Amino acid sequence: MTEKIDKVIELDHVVIRFSGDSGDGMQLTGTLFSDTAALMGSGIGTFPDYPAEIRAPQGTVGGVSGFQVHFGHNIHTPGDYADVLVAMNPAALKANAKWTKCGGTIIIDRDAFTAKNLEKAGFKTDDPIKEDKLECFNLISAPISSMTQEVLKDSGMDNKTILRSKNMFALGICFYLFNKELTFTEKFFESKFKKVPAVVAANKMVLQAGFNYGYNVQELTPYKVAAADIDNGTYRSINGNTATAWGLAAAAEKANLPLFCGSYPITPATDILQELSKLKNLGVKTFQAEDEIGGITSAIGAAFAGNFAVTTTSGPGLALKSEAIGLAVITELPLVIVNVQRGGPSTGLPTKTEQSDLLQALYGRNGESPAVVIAASTPSNCFHYAFVSGKIALEHMTPVILLTDGFLANGSQPWKIPSMKDYPEIKVPIAKQGTEKYMPYLRNPENLVREWAIPGTPGLEHRIGGLEKMDKTGTVSYVPENHQVMTDLREEKVARVANSIPDLEVIGREDSELLVIGWGGTYGHLLTAVQDMQKEGKSISFVHFNYIKPLPANTREILRKFKKIVIAEINNGQFASYMRSVLPEFTYLQYNKVMGLPFTVSELTDNFKKILEEK
Amino acid sequence: MATEVKLTFKDFKSDQEVRWCAGCGDHAILNTVQKAMAEMNIPKEKFAVIAGIGCSSRFPYYMNTYGFHTIHGRAAAIASGVKTANPDLSVWVINGDGDGLAIGGNHFIHLNRRNIDVNLLLFNNEIYGLTKGQYSPTTKEGTKTKTSPHGTIENPFNPGELVLGAQGKYFARTFDINMKLTQDILLDAEKHQGTSVIEILQNCVIFSDGVHGYYTDKEMKLDRQIVLHHGEKMIFGTNNDKGLVLDGLKLKVVKIGENGITENDILVHDAHEENPFLHWMLISMKGPEFPIALGVIRAVKASVYEQKLEAQISEAKAKSSIKNIDDLLNSGSTWTV
Numbered sequence: 001m002t003e004k005i006d007k008v009i010e011l012d013h014v015v016i017r018f019s020g021d022s023g024d025g026m027q028l029t030g031t032l033f034s035d036t037a038a039l040m041g042s043g044i045g046t047f048p049d050y051p052a053e054i055r056a057p058q059g060t061v062g063g064v065s066g067f068q069v070h071f072g073h074n075i076h077t078p079g080d081y082a083d084v085l086v087a088m089n090p091a092a093l094k095a096n097a098k099w100t101k102c103g104g105t106i107i108i109d110r111d112a113f114t115a116k117n118l119e120k121a122g123f124k125t126d127d128p129i130k131e132d133k134l135e136c137f138n139l140i141s142a143p144i145s146s147m148t149q150e151v152l153k154d155s156g157m158d159n160k161t162i163l164r165s166k167n168m169f170a171l172g173i174c175f176y177l178f179n180k181e182l183t184f185t186e187k188f189f190e191s192k193f194k195k196v197p198a199v200v201a202a203n204k205m206v207l208q209a210g211f212n213y214g215y216n217v218q219e220l221t222p223y224k225v226a227a228a229d230i231d232n233g234t235y236r237s238i239n240g241n242t243a244t245a246w247g248l249a250a251a252a253e254k255a256n257l258p259l260f261c262g263s264y265p266i267t268p269a270t271d272i273l274q275e276l277s278k279l280k281n282l283g284v285k286t287f288q289a290e291d292e293i294g295g296i297t298s299a300i301g302a303a304f305a306g307n308f309a310v311t312t313t314s315g316p317g318l319a320l321k322s323e324a325i326g327l328a329v330i331t332e333l334p335l336v337i338v339n340v341q342r343g344g345p346s347t348g349l350p351t352k353t354e355q356s357d358l359l360q361a362l363y364g365r366n367g368e369s370p371a372v373v374i375a376a377s378t379p380s381n382c383f384h385y386a387f388v389s390g391k392i393a394l395e396h397m398t399p400v401i402l403l404t405d406g407f408l409a410n411g412s413q414p415w416k417i418p419s420m421k422d423y424p425e426i427k428v429p430i431a432k433q434g435t436e437k438y439m440p441y442l443r444n445p446e447n448l449v450r451e452w453a454i455p456g457t458p459g460l461e462h463r464i465g466g467l468e469k470m471d472k473t474g475t476v477s478y479v480p481e482n483h484q485v486m487t488d489l490r491e492e493k494v495a496r497v498a499n500s501i502p503d504l505e506v507i508g509r510e511d512s513e514l515l516v517i518g519w520g521g522t523y524g525h526l527l528t529a530v531q532d533m534q535k536e537g538k539s540i541s542f543v544h545f546n547y548i549k550p551l552p553a554n555t556r557e558i559l560r561k562f563k564k565i566v567i568a569e570i571n572n573g574q575f576a577s578y579m580r581s582v583l584p585e586f587t588y589l590q591y592n593k594v595m596g597l598p599f600t601v602s603e604l605t606d607n608f609k610k611i612l613e614e615k
Numbered sequence: 616m617a618t619e620v621k622l623t624f625k626d627f628k629s630d631q632e633v634r635w636c637a638g639c640g641d642h643a644i645l646n647t648v649q650k651a652m653a654e655m656n657i658p659k660e661k662f663a664v665i666a667g668i669g670c671s672s673r674f675p676y677y678m679n680t681y682g683f684h685t686i687h688g689r690a691a692a693i694a695s696g697v698k699t700a701n702p703d704l705s706v707w708v709i710n711g712d713g714d715g716l717a718i719g720g721n722h723f724i725h726l727n728r729r730n731i732d733v734n735l736l737l738f739n740n741e742i743y744g745l746t747k748g749q750y751s752p753t754t755k756e757g758t759k760t761k762t763s764p765h766g767t768i769e770n771p772f773n774p775g776e777l778v779l780g781a782q783g784k785y786f787a788r789t790f791d792i793n794m795k796l797t798q799d800i801l802l803d804a805e806k807h808q809g810t811s812v813i814e815i816l817q818n819c820v821i822f823s824d825g826v827h828g829y830y831t832d833k834e835m836k837l838d839r840q841i842v843l844h845h846g847e848k849m850i851f852g853t854n855n856d857k858g859l860v861l862d863g864l865k866l867k868v869v870k871i872g873e874n875g876i877t878e879n880d881i882l883v884h885d886a887h888e889e890n891p892f893l894h895w896m897l898i899s900m901k902g903p904e905f906p907i908a909l910g911v912i913r914a915v916k917a918s919v920y921e922q923k924l925e926a927q928i929s930e931a932k933a934k935s936s937i938k939n940i941d942d943l944l945n946s947g948s949t950w951t952v
Contacts, residue, residue, distance in 0.1 A: 281935030301696025455681035465684025
């Protein structure tokens with residue numbers, strides 16, 4: 001065997017996409033790769049892309065499951081196009097070649113490219129490279145399945161079990177390619193399969209064999225990817241749903257209240273309920289209700305009873321919960337409603353991302369029914385905004401709708417673990433037993449917040465409910481003037497939340513020609529696009545909204561400094577319509593996409609450049 | 616031993632004017648509930664009364680306890696949250712037949728299935744009263760109402776059968792006007808751990824007046840009602856000479872002293888029997904062949920949802936090394952830069 005020529009490709013950042021059949025373990029492979037890269041000092045952005053069906057027909061394009069990892073220096077997105085594509089079968093190649101950069105490397109499992117599989121994937125000839133014009137790629141045709149079989153031929157395992165490890169062979173190749181250590185993954189095997197040492201040994205052998213294969217193949221040139229500028233500290237990898245669950249639990253701890261989550265499983269929000277159900281060790285109560293309405297109403301019951309109550313859902317579930325949110329609005333009970341947005345309308349695209357529930361969150365209720373609306377903008381800051389949602393709900397006695405999306409929920413990032421001592425206290429306005437009769441709608445004159453009298457407290461017995469109530473006393477009232485007073489109070493109470501949220505910050509100069517506005521999960525793509533253009537000397541700045549209702553107090557002041565404003569969002573212009581109604585004095589251009597996919601940085605920069613060129 | 620709580624029914628009256636129609640059966644139920652609660656030896660602040668939407672659902676406003684008048688159909692789900700969040704409370708749900716069994720039917724069956732310790736009073740007048748007279752899920756087939764001018768073509772629910780079908784452990788039945796029986800049942804239901812469903816056959820004077828009149832007829836009621844008591848013979852009748860026996864797999868009304876029947880042949884009521892089949896037959900009895908069964912028909916001990924949840928939490932807390940959020944955030948795979 002000849003020694004490989006000692007060369008490396010140096011890059012600032014790299015995108016790698018693992019793809020295969022939905023049963024091929026691509027999500028695990030991708031996660032292990034990104035965890036290792038993070039551990040070794042890279043910045044990370046990941047994006048899983050999988051079908052809604054648990055097992056779509058094997059070998060078909062519809063059944064392809066993908067996991068994209070972007071790592072290196074200054075990473076804010078999972079990357080637009082892959083530098084390296086791993087395709088475990090023809091369908092994966094068919095589905096993902098278009099997401100690979102021309103000149104990039106494609107590693108295929110040669111053994112899976114049988115006539116039958118090519119046909120299932122929709123190829124018409126036996127030469128997929130020629131047929132789909134993939135000549136511009138550096139194709140590595142690796143016998144992944146047969147080499148896995150060869151490695152484990154003496155393991156005593158049956159063929160089906162052996163082939164389950166082939167994803168680890170592919171992972172081994174990638175570890176060679178990017179000069180990553182195997183130890184983290186080996187430790188993962190040891191803990192995951194600790195009861196079956198044979199499986200631990202088999203996976204380790206296959207992983208190492210993949211690594212060795214990479215070393216021995218001439219066409220594979222290893223990469224050297226820049227490290228991230230990382231602050232000192234302890235880190236972990238976290239996805240948006242886990243961060244949301246933990247942020248809610250953190251708010252409960254700071255408020256010194258038990259956490260109750262009433263919820264119903266729905267993609268892509270289910271993981272939040274699952275994560276919270278693991279936290280019984282922290283006293284968290286999860287109630288898996290009979291339906292979405294039972295989820296929120298049990299939570300409202302828990303709020304009435306004195307818990308920090310939350311419910312979690314996705315678009316169709318938010319629609320089902322709307323009447324109950326109105327009940328929380330009129331009874332002024334604290335409640336966090338997490339909506340992990342997905343493609344709609346109706347069942348829509350359950351596993352895909354979208355930002356199209358904004359208007360539903362703002363207005364989707366009967367009556368004048370104001371609630372606070374907040375949006376997280378990165379997988380890891382779901383922790384912060386879940387915490388803040390809890391703090392606002394409890395301190396202002398109001399429902400808060402926290403919007404995340406499928407992209408944030410399933411995407412993961414390295415996260416510098418915060419210390420709870422750096423988080424603020426949550427001061428809950430709990431009514432104390434006093435000499436005066438408790439009145440449910442007596443308010444703090446400053447923020448208009450009522451006091452929360454918790455059942456079980458002697459002397460504070462009272463009744464609340466969905467009928468309009470008399471100002472202060474809380475008795476049922478049909479007095480016309482009182483309805484006006486209460487309607488105005490509810491709106492003004494939410495408006496005054498603006499006094500306790502941070503100001504909007506401009507990224508870039510305050511006199512740029514173009515201001516890009518985003519909200520929620522598009523932050524990483526917009527930031528990268530704007531920063532790339534700023535580096536090119538373009539006159540462009542960026543503001544990103546996490547607080548949507550109410551808007552940060554300085555919003556008008558910021559917007560008035562810019563000549564052109566464009567709002568980019570993954571819907572048909574919902575935030576733009578909202579801004580036109582609350583700040584109608586500005587002209588808002590729009591950039592929208594509704595494909596169930598995140599933005600790409602390149603489409604954003606192309607569009608923003610066009611806007612800058614237009615006079 | 617907890618100290619005795621001294622309360623009277625007046626302590627449970629709120630300052631709100633009661634706005635049900637004159638002659639509505641709800642007035643009697645309200646008084647009975649207030650009297651019963653005063654005897655439960657529970658501090659007033661521990662009661663939470665939860666209602667949905669409907670005439671009966673105004674109930675919380677008239678109770679000087681913690682109360683929550685919620686949205687249509689959802690009282691059982693809201694009460695599930697109240698009790699799970701705060702198991703120390705004595706939680707009472709007020710449901711009508713429309714609120715509880717139509718729009719709220721799903722929550723009703725799941726409350727029973729989970730066996731959360733909530734007491735649910737189902738006011739059954741076989742009509743939608745608040746919306747002025749449409750048929751409900753318990754309206755008898757053929758009844759003419761505003762939305763069934765030609766008579767309903769739907770089969771009604773028997774609420775007790777629904778409880779059994781949902782694996783419910785407690786079902787009792789009474790009439791609004793039978794305040795003594797209602798009070799006895801309420802006291803028993805409060806002691807029962809797990810979901811207790813109490814069907815109160817209630818008269819709506821406006822839209823279904825006399826709907827239960829066949830059974831409550833002053834002259835005939837002793838022949839048309841049987842009040843079941845656990846451990847006692849199933850005997851009824853104006854002369855206390857009728858009883859229930861099993862004839863094959865069916866119930867049959869017999870007369871003691873006729874055809875060689877003696878008191879020894881009469882069935883003894885066992886409310887604690889887990890097997891629901893005899894309870895089912897008792898719940899399903901209707902006239903003229905049978906008397907209607909009243910009293911505590913089923914009261915079976917079983918594990919209770921919120922107690923099991925509290926036990927899981929205690930165990931998890933004791934076993935886990937994660938004691939707070941900082942521990943949680945630093946658990947599992949981390950690395951230091």
